[in-house]
Amino acid sequence: MRSLALIAALAGVASAAPPGAVRVAGGMYTSPLPQGAMADVAPFWLDREPVTNAQFLAFVTARPAWRRDRIATLYADPAYLARWAAPDRLGARARPRAPVVEVSWFAARAYCAWRGGRLPGEAEWELAARDAPDDISWYEQPVPDVLPDISGGAGIADLHGLVWEWIDDFSAAPSGEKMSCGGGAIGAADPGAYTTFLRFALRGALEARSTMSSLGFRCAYDERSR
């Protein structure tokens, strides 16, 4: 029995799903903005849901250096986890099944590394999100004081319409004059893709230590990682 279990475990390593992740088939990704390149995206695994407050609480408990009262100022701005009631307690404004927000790129990367993964790249995230439902009315409205819980739909949930999400190569997003005025439309594949412009404009304005009340993340995993 034990040897069978061992064989089964060994056989399963190469293709076992990371818990809570979904396999995304690869493909050719073309950036909708002229500055982006084309990329051949290899298959990868992506969290089915954004990281929740409860999951992030488990992380800072296991890795106290990332608590908001201990984190180095280099790694996050002063609003890091501001809506949590305490450095080690969620409270009313951070529901356990709501996506964690007010986390910096450094903190998000550290969490994903702790889980044996990484942040998705722009090409990977955009490829996975290409056919996800995207309602412009979410982009128009300010952020509510208490974010709603993850919707838990089929497939990969809440890629649009819940929170913005960190990507690994956010700093490659066009910024400045390329996203200002008419500049953003010059050479764009689809100047009518307003939600895409809004998303790229946001990434171009972020820094690695930035936190935002509507910016969360989810993790990606290589096919044969961990």
Place this chain on the structure above:
Amino acid sequence: MGTRTATVAGVLSKICLSLVVVAAACHREPAPPPPAPAAPPPADVTSTPTGEPIVAQLTSAPAVPTRPYRQHPAHVIVNLVVKEVIKEISPGTRYAFWTFGGDVPGKFIRVRQGDVVEVHLKNDPSSKLVHNIDFHAVVGPGGGAMSSMTAPGHESQFTFRARYPGLYVYHCATAPVPMHVANGMYGMILVEPPEGLPRVDREYYVMQGEVYTTGAYHAPGLQDFDMNKGIDERPTYVLFNGAEGALVGDKALSAKTGDRVRIFIGNGGPNLVSSFHVIGGIFDTVYPEAGAVPQHNVQTTLIPSGGAAIVELTMDVPGTFTLVDHSLFRAFQQGAVGQLVVSGPTRDDLLTAKQFDRPYDGTEYAGGMVVPQISAAPTGPLDDAGRLELGKATFGRICAMCHQPQGQGVAGTFPPLAGSDYLASAAHDTIIGHVLHGLQGPVTVNGATYNGAMPPMQFLSDDEIAGALTYVRSAFGNHLDAVKPAEVAKVRNRTASAP
């Protein structure tokens, strides 16, 4: 000793000078021109500000900050907060606006030419989006937009020198820019010339802008932005100061008779050009496009999208004066109206109320063709007399246009009906067909050939056609039989169902 000599020399020189003066007077040389008054020094718009920085007083429309009275440039701090808010644009209809300072249009900024302006753009932590600002008053890439991309919960600072006087639009310039502007991110900055604009009694701040919603005009509830309507330039609302009623009723602009009123009027767009007009008013001064050269006595002035104008009126007659975009469907059905209420004593010498109301019997115009009055359409089946009367009226308003009131036709163009051999010999169905379907091609009447085109008149009823034909066949010297409505119906239905 020396003094005495000096005194003698002094007296002598005075005598000599007097002689010279007397000599000069005798020679009648013109007196030298008085020295020219020293030119006033050019106003200082370039020195480096000294002293404590001034925090600019920003106002929400329609209020305007007080004029800066400064002899020298100052260091001015502008604190502008971007906040995304849901506001009513019409009772029961709400829209998610993105604002500079919590309002649409954004806060009014007033500085002096030469000021060094330090901008603090703060994006509220509850904002969903990145925003920035492009000042049309600033020369340099993006007008400041590239120096001010600001994520929610962050503040950007940049500084510029206000070198050019004038009234300038500012707006958010983050992609997609048309959506940011359509959602209310526009306002104005006035860079006052150093001598200041001429004094007036009241100054107001008004800005026009469009809103594009998926729902129809006045559809209730929270409305979404409609990109396709924006591309087609078909707004749902065209508004002054961000809402229907922003300048109406108890929120109307006000003035007293005799006041000189100045309106800083801008157009955020994002698409339309405005034809700005005050009903019952004339702008005695307009700075078109808010440039430096004034125009006078203008009724309606154009305000480019992303531009502005400065208008001044002197209100001598009291009453309510409506501000409109004179592209009138925008005013009547999309909300582009505001009010300026002027109080004061009436001025009958300038404009009276209605002085008389008298009856008018319509006989003023007696020339040309007499068009008989058509009485109300008869209800119920007509008898022959009624149909004949209807036919005579129909002839007068339709057929006589070409065939003339006495059926005499026009030589070479329209065939006569009076004594027409064609009319006498043609079958009823043929004649009815001409009226219903028109007639093209040559036709010979009384020996003359006509080759015009008679238009089809299927819009006439069976009674009207039968009555008109019966009238024609019995008038103008004709003695032909009547045409019945059933015959007209038969021809109409036959050709309608013909393959």
